Amino acid sequence: MVVDRLQQLTLQVSASSPPPHPLDPLTTSEIDTAVAIIRKEHGKVNFNAVTLDEPRKAEMTAWLANPEKAPRPTRAADVVVIAPGGKVYDGVVDLDAKKIVEWKHTPGVQPLITMEDLQEVEHVVRKDPKVIEQCAILGIPKEDMHKIYCDPWTIGYDERFGTDVRLQQALMYYRPHVDDSQYTYPLDFCPIYNAETKQIIHIDIPPVRRPLSKAAPNNYHAESIEKEGGYRTDLKPIHITQPEGVSFAVKGRTIEWQNWGIHVGFNYREGIVLNNITYNDKGNIRDVFYRLSLAEMVVPYGNPEHPHQRKHAFDLGEYGGGYMTNSLSLGCDCKGAIHYMDAAFVNRAGASTIVKNAICIHEEDAGILYKHTDFRDESMIVTRGRKLVISHIFTAANYEYCVYWIFHQDGTVQLDIKLTGILNTYSMNPGEDTHGWGTEVYPGVNAHNHQHLFCLRVDANVDGPNNTVFQVDATRGPGEVGSAENKYGNAFYAKKTKYTTPREAMSDYDGATGRTWEIANTNKLNPYSKKPVSYKLVSREVPSLLPKEGGLVWKRAGFARHAVHVTKYSDDQIHPAGRHVPQTSGEPSQGLPMWIEQAGPNASIDNTDIVLWHTFGLTHFPTPEDFPIMPAEPMTVLLRPRNFFTRNPALDVPPSFARTPSQVAAGSGGCGCSKKGASPDGSSVLV
Amino acid sequence: MVVDRLQQLTLQVSASSPPPHPLDPLTTSEIDTAVAIIRKEHGKVNFNAVTLDEPRKAEMTAWLANPEKAPRPTRAADVVVIAPGGKVYDGVVDLDAKKIVEWKHTPGVQPLITMEDLQEVEHVVRKDPKVIEQCAILGIPKEDMHKIYCDPWTIGYDERFGTDVRLQQALMYYRPHVDDSQYTYPLDFCPIYNAETKQIIHIDIPPVRRPLSKAAPNNYHAESIEKEGGYRTDLKPIHITQPEGVSFAVKGRTIEWQNWGIHVGFNYREGIVLNNITYNDKGNIRDVFYRLSLAEMVVPYGNPEHPHQRKHAFDLGEYGGGYMTNSLSLGCDCKGAIHYMDAAFVNRAGASTIVKNAICIHEEDAGILYKHTDFRDESMIVTRGRKLVISHIFTAANYEYCVYWIFHQDGTVQLDIKLTGILNTYSMNPGEDTHGWGTEVYPGVNAHNHQHLFCLRVDANVDGPNNTVFQVDATRGPGEVGSAENKYGNAFYAKKTKYTTPREAMSDYDGATGRTWEIANTNKLNPYSKKPVSYKLVSREVPSLLPKEGGLVWKRAGFARHAVHVTKYSDDQIHPAGRHVPQTSGEPSQGLPMWIEQAGPNASIDNTDIVLWHTFGLTHFPTPEDFPIMPAEPMTVLLRPRNFFTRNPALDVPPSFARTPSQVAAGSGGCGCSKKGASPDGSSVLV
Structure with missing residues (x-):
């Protein structure tokens, strides 16, 4: 069954399109192929990423230099999967040879959190009795748990839990109405979610509690704008068109x-x-x-x-x-x-x-x-x-x-x-001191620095x-004011410091020297x-x-x-x-x-x-202007x-208007856009 | 005769237009009026500037607060003239009362150099025997003096000549052809021009001479671009139009x-x-x-x-x-x-x-x-x-x-x-060392830092x-890593320093603190x-x-x-x-x-x-890309x-697209721009 699918995909690709450029992202067919190959050998695993395994630079530059004769870099997929038990595997699938060329268990790491990983936390949070209990403490009754939302973040790093268990922290919010912005109603506690067991394993609860804010919603959707007087009506349209198409x-x-x-x-x-x-x-x-x-x-x-x-x-x-x-x-x-x-x-x-x-x-x-x-x-x-x-x-x-x-x-x-x-927001009590770590951008809403x-x-x-990298600093010249070498004190130059080592x-x-860095080819x-x-x-x-x-x-x-x-x-x-x-x-x-x-x-x-x-x-440093x-x-x-070009490389861009001294003297107008009425670019003039 | 002109102007103004806003620049009529008044009292002087004498802020703000009842600030002209002998006068003309209300001789100053002042230098330079001599030294024959150009700058300050004599320094250039850019052919000497006597009073000559460059012209005009292959032809027009007019x-x-x-x-x-x-x-x-x-x-x-x-x-x-x-x-x-x-x-x-x-x-x-x-x-x-x-x-x-x-x-x-x-350019000899004070952007052309x-x-x-000004620096919080107050070392805040004195x-x-300055109303x-x-x-x-x-x-x-x-x-x-x-x-x-x-x-x-x-x-620090x-x-x-507004002040700008969770759930599309074909703003989509 898996083999059939694989053969089918292979046919599909070869029949329909020219080979992709070696740096093109994997096509859906290539992704499907890679998945089928892995499934065949490793069975039911969860896919975290299947992406282009970019060609080694040496191979790639050889091919770029001579695409006719140099070997075309192999198409390969760089794969991350999470096998049952949370075991992480990193692999490479050769898509030309149709085989796995690297496969290794990588212990002690957590691959990134996908949108799917994120999506599932909120449902768990709403049903968790300990979360329901915390919501009740803040004044949210059990029957309102559908009004609870969370932005699940990876836990980052928390030394209490380490790296082996795949965790997310749920930043908690509340919506009075489904269309209200939850960032106006942050909650003060933070559940920790285990992505393997799909359970809340811990809740961080602050020493001082902050009941649910009673402030009115602060929304940006149409209904709320209408309530405050509606949208402005004085913006006239600006049309940007390219009737002859694009220049690329x-x-x-x-x-x-x-x-x-x-x-x-x-x-x-x-x-x-x-x-x-x-x-x-x-x-x-x-x-x-x-x-x-x-x-x-x-x-x-x-x-x-x-x-x-x-x-x-x-x-x-x-x-x-x-x-x-x-x-x-x-x-x-x-x-x-x-x-x-x-x-x-x-x-x-x-x-x-x-x-x-x-x-x-x-x-x-x-x-x-x-x-x-x-x-x-x-x-x-x-x-x-x-x-x-x-x-x-x-x-x-x-x-x-x-x-x-x-x-x-x-x-x-x-x-x-x-x-x-x-803004990411956290709750605060009326009159609470932010201690300068954040700003109250709306009543009860603390937006942290x-x-x-x-x-x-x-x-x-x-x-x-x-290439070689140089640090460039605008630097005053030697010699004090009044000295022979710098009498008026105006000498300055670009001091270039070559970086010879990573250290x-x-x-x-x-900022004072307007520091820049030059990537130079000293050859x-x-x-x-x-x-x-x-x-x-x-x-x-x-x-x-x-x-x-x-x-x-x-x-x-x-x-x-x-x-x-x-x-x-x-x-x-x-x-x-x-x-x-x-x-x-x-x-x-x-x-x-x-x-x-x-x-x-x-x-x-x-x-x-x-x-x-x-x-x-x-x-x-947030302010109320940044909200909602x-x-x-x-x-x-x-x-x-x-010093890359020998002159301004854009001299051959057609000018909008140009006239030389000879043309001025001859009374001829030069070339380019009209000075009155509609110009060639379709603009119109107001008087 | 002068009086007649003045009366005439007065009539003209009062008959034709509503009174200008007190901060409007002087109209041509007002300028003419001011000039006529000054001419009447002070005869033939050269005008350096006749500009709005802006109302005192106290008067202006009183009027802005209550334009019906507060006195309308007087229209007045701020005038600078240079009288014969180079005497500078600063004056104020009350345009309502039609009289000079301030007039004082200001010794030891030079008012700015006008375009007219600039324009006349080149003609003098071309005829000056000492300049002709210097040109000859650089290889430019006397009959080519019409190919000599100069950018006249004010002398800035030169302690040899002080402030009393009105001077310009002529930065010297040459054009092989009238349409060539003279900045490719800077000359190495610098005549000093006395604007009163219209004479070259001195020439600064460098110790090492730099004959006229023999490099080919480096131009940006059409003929030179055509010679190198012409203008690019692959730029398609972009039209920007406002068919309903502007929004202001x-x-x-x-x-x-x-x-x-x-x-x-x-x-x-x-x-x-x-x-x-x-x-x-x-x-x-x-x-x-x-x-x-x-x-x-x-x-x-x-x-x-x-x-x-x-x-x-x-x-x-x-x-x-x-x-x-x-x-x-x-x-x-x-x-x-x-x-x-x-x-x-x-x-x-x-x-x-x-x-x-x-x-x-x-x-x-x-x-x-x-x-x-x-x-x-x-x-x-x-x-x-x-x-x-x-x-x-x-x-x-x-x-x-x-x-x-x-x-x-x-x-x-x-x-x-x-x-x-x-770029402002100066001449250099082949192989000459710039000493880091400039860059050779083209053979013979030294563009100074x-x-x-x-x-x-x-x-x-x-x-x-x-108002009060505060300096704002992003600053690490107190407490070392591991301390109770800053265990993870992540504390930072906006350190605000009030400026109480000009010092x-x-x-x-x-740059390290991303310093900004707040102009605050602490009231x-x-x-x-x-x-x-x-x-x-x-x-x-x-x-x-x-x-x-x-x-x-x-x-x-x-x-x-x-x-x-x-x-x-x-x-x-x-x-x-x-x-x-x-x-x-x-x-x-x-x-x-x-x-x-x-x-x-x-x-x-x-x-x-x-x-x-x-x-x-x-x-x-110039490079060849900056030239010609x-x-x-x-x-x-x-x-x-x-902290000026209580929320984002642009919430009532009509969105291009918006839909709420309710609308998503109801399967309704929200409001705003179409997802396919021509959008309401006239854009077209490529596939």
């Missing part, structure tokens, strides 16, 4: 746009993964990045009262940015002419699933790209920019993360993240794999500046990790201790807080600190294949070409 | 948009000035800012070799961001449905002039304003934001500054500045004039959080002033020594580097340092009418409401 071409999952080449991958963990990013520099296809992704994040909360220390979600490693991804809708999430890509996953039972429109790819006008007017004669040029946006949005319980990978015509790659959604720290993984390939590369942001100098070709990391939202050294978050989120880490490339180093993140104790710290220790902190990272790990984000739903708060990271 | 109303120069009320002023110095910014909070018109403007800027260059220390332009105080403003064009500078405002100035001869379309006012889609999906049932809301952009662009010789004042529906005010245009430091003047009015308020940015607490209503300054591009303490720039640009200064409001304190900036020695430092000294650095700024001065910007014209580099400063 999609071949499989490779996008070509404005000299950029980008392969768009996606997985359950990181969400969007951008591979093999190249720039066509006048016919010369130049490597820029081998792989870019958001590889991890951590959201530590700042309230030291037990058990709030457990609130420090690793949303990617503990839940999966891909698994939590939204299905996007035209005009809601993106505007204009959109190309969508779906995402395929496995469910617990081993069936492949699809999230439609998981990735949105579209162009946007980017305002002025460059402009100059000669003050002598009004000869001028003004050129508008365009950007390509590759985005996805994921919902991590209360919060939403909108991730935008943006490509610019001037060679810049930009990562924007918008934070929105709803927190940080959002993201880890951007930059697998650089700046004109080839051998040296553990570095923090310095290739810009012919004009004689400086190495490079891409510069410009990132300004770089708070320190506030949880203290040696503390729980510091131990578990090793990647967040510094703004930048640099490691020598290794195929298996993708997840900087470890492969399996839930319930790690941080002893030893998984991921980045362990890899650096293993390779030797004094290993060479000079002129070799390196990965730069950048932690950025923000610290959020938070206006999006944006962050930006830039990767900018420096 | 303009009454005179007051904009009403999405609960915001903003009066849009403009002057020759600061360009856009936003006055009387209010937010309609459910019918309650709440004050937010009395006046916002870019009040000054300085661009120090980092090459200590003489005479490059003189390159540190105060583009607003030395030239005028208004005077240098561009006339904007639809589809080139702004897209969509645009409302333009013109700007009126005086010329040297006293005639009023107009820059058409100096200010662009338009709306843009702002992406997702907020979104949330409940993971239980996919009930959700997604609401798109809109922003209002009030912008102008000015050309400061080689550079362009694009200034965007942006209002958001969530109560945020954003200032974006884009830097574009062309520089900073762009802007001073944002925030005349706050957060629920009234009496305390002189503060720098701290009014948010009913939920019990924290003062406030607006928070969030600014992340805040480099240190790199010129050293005690040096020339440090002395002249006192405002740039710290990221934040706070002063008690005073009507005459607008220009933080002084009223007349050219040729100030910085001894004593004009503007901000002097005001603080005069008021006493320990004067109270606690709970009073205060002004916050914020210096931000960036340090630019620079892709726009953006910067952002935010002013965000914190």
Whole structure:
């Protein structure tokens, strides 16, 4: 029976479509194939993840260099299953050879919590007698248990329970009406759920109780807005259209746009993964990045009262940015002419699933790209920019993360993240002191201080794999004011510090020097500046990790201790807080600190294949404006070409208007948009 | 004759239009009136500036509070003239009473350099025998002097020449062809021009000479792009249209948009000035800012070799961001449905002039304003934001500054500045060492390191004039890891430090603590959080002033020594580097340092009418990508409401899509945009 299904799937794939690009995510058929192969050998197991086992870089680059002759990298599935008894297996299935090539029991770890894992907690919580008892204490009668909700989080790490039992903590809420926002009614106790036995094994109860809030609901849905006067009616529509279609071409999952080449991958963990990013520099296809992704994040909360220390979600490693991804809708999430890509996953039972429109790819006008007017004669040029946006949005319980990978015509790659959604809230009594660990954003609602720290993984390939990272600090020149060398005191320069070892590369942001980091290829100098070709990391939202050294978050989120880490490339180093993140104790710290220790902190990272790990984000002290739903708060990271091109690479973008001094003198108008009435871009003018 | 003209103008004004708002810029008629009055009393003088003498705040706020009964503030002109012999007079003309109410000779100052002042230098330079001689030394024959160009800058300050003689330094360039960019051919010497005698009084000649570069031109105009393969042809148009018009109303120069009320002023110095910014909070018109403007800027260059220390332009105080403003064009500078405002100035001869379309006012889609999906049932809301952009662009010789004042529906005010245009360049010999003070961006072209430091003047009015500034630092909680109070080390809080005196308020940015500054009204607490209503300054591009303490720039640009200064409001304190900036020695430092000294650095700024001065910007180490014209580099400063509203003030913005759990359960679709085909916003979907 299983064999039949497998044969059937194989036929289906080979008959219908060209072979996928080696970095394409697994198709539903491939997922089904992998599952069938595992089922055949290992019987009934629960699937946690079936995702592309990415080709080793050496194989992949050989194939990219010569796709005709080099062997095509094998399609393989990276699999995590939970067998009966909670035994975790990590495996690799060769999808070409149709066989399991790796299979190992991994004790003492917990794979991430899937949406299915999350969904089942609330039902258990509502029926648990101890939870019912606690609800009664807060003033919620037994017959109202259907009004009880919980956001189940992985327990993070709780030393009382360790790692062996798969646990979730249920952050408790109440809804007076099914359409009310439960975040207005947080409850003060926290049940612990055992995912194996599907039981509540413990409840954390605070020493001072906080009865259910009696405040009115605080909602954002239509009925409540109508009650307060209704929606504003004075917003006129803005239409964004591309009647001739988009300016990008999609071949499989490779996008070509404005000299950029980008392969768009996606997985359950990181969400969007951008591979093999190249720039066509006048016919010369130049490597820029081998792989870019958001590889991890951590959201530590700042309230030291037990058990709030457990609130420090690793949303990617503990839940999966891909698994939590939204299905996007035209005009809601993106505007204009959109190309969508779906995402395929496995469910617990081993069936492949699809999230439609998981990735949105579209162009946007980017305002002025460059402009100059000669003050002598009004000869001028003004050129508008365009950007390509590759985005996805994921919902991590209360919060939403909108991730935008943006490509610019001037060679810049930009990562924007918008934070929105709803604050995580905890209950407070009238008049209770928050002690500064949070803010009362509504009566009875304490929103705790927190940080959002993201880890951007930059697998650089700046004109080839051998790169070197330099720290760049704007620095005053030597010589005091009045000295011969610096008489007026105005000397300053870019102080560049080469990172030769991972230890040296553990570095923090310095706002005073406007610190940036250059990923350089020291083997290739810009012919004009004689400086190495490079891409510069410009990132300004770089708070320190506030949880203290040696503390729980510091131990578990090793990647967040510094703004930048640099490691020598290794195929298996993708997840900087470890492969399996839930319930790690941080002893030893998984991921980045362990890899650096293993390779030797004094290993060479000079002129070799390196990965730069950048932690950025923000610290959020909530206010009532953030409630009951938070206006999006944006962050930006830039990767900018420096000494990479010999000139502005966007000079051949058609200008909106240009005229030379000769044209001014001759009274000819130059070329470009009209100065009056309707312009060629369809805009209309108001007088 | 003069009297007749004056009477005529008076009639003209009174007959044609309602009285201007007291903060409206002077009309051309008013400028003409002021000039006629001055001409009558003082004869033939050269006009440097005739601009609105803004009403004293006390009068203005009385009138705003009760426009029916309070006396309407007098219309008056603030005038700067240069009389024969270079005598500078500052005056005020009462335009209602038609008389000069202040008139004083101001010795030892130089008013800013106007475009007319700039324009005349090049002609003199080309004919000067000493300049011709220097050109010959560099290999440029006498008959090619028409190929010589110069960017005349104010001399800044040169101790050899002092302040009494009005001087410009001519940064020298060459164009092989009239359409070539001269910035590819900088010359190595620097003539000094006396604006009174219209003569070259000195030439600074470097010890090592640099003959004219033999490199090919490096241009951005169409012919040169065509020569290299032409413009790209794969960009499809993006149309942005508002068929029902804009969502804002303009009454005179007051904009009403999405609960915001903003009066849009403009002057020759600061360009856009936003006055009387209010937010309609459910019918309650709440004050937010009395006046916002870019009040000054300085661009120090980092090459200590003489005479490059003189390159540190105060583009607003030395030239005028208004005077240098561009006339904007639809589809080139702004897209969509645009409302333009013109700007009126005086010329040297006293005639009023107009820059058409100096200010662009338009709306843009702002992406997702907020979104949330409940993971239980996919009930959700997604609401798109809109922003209002009030912008102008000015050309400061080689550079362009694009200034965007942006209002958001969530109560945020954003200032974006884009830097574009062309690098200031200096010549270098083949193989010459830049010593790190610049970069060879093209053969023979040395682009020096520089900073762009802007001073944002925030005349706050957060629920009234009496405000207090707090420094906010994200700070680790007390108690070591393992202690009872901070067992897991995760405690952190917002440490708020009140500035009680201007001395305390002189503060720098701290990237590690993510430092922000709150402008709070401590007399009014948010009913939920019990924290003062406030607006928070969030600014992340805040480099240190790199010129050293005690040096020339440090002395002249006192405002740039710290990221934040706070002063008690005073009507005459607008220009933080002084009223007349050219040729100030910085001894004593004009503007901000002097005001603080005069008021006493320990004067109270606690709970009073205060002004916050914020210096931000960036340090630019040029690379070849920035040449021959620079892709726009953006910067952002935010002013965000914190504890100002009791909830997200944009909840009544109609959502793009929303459905409640009830609607999900009932199988009804909710409201909002369609999921397939053309959506209500006119977007089209690609498959």
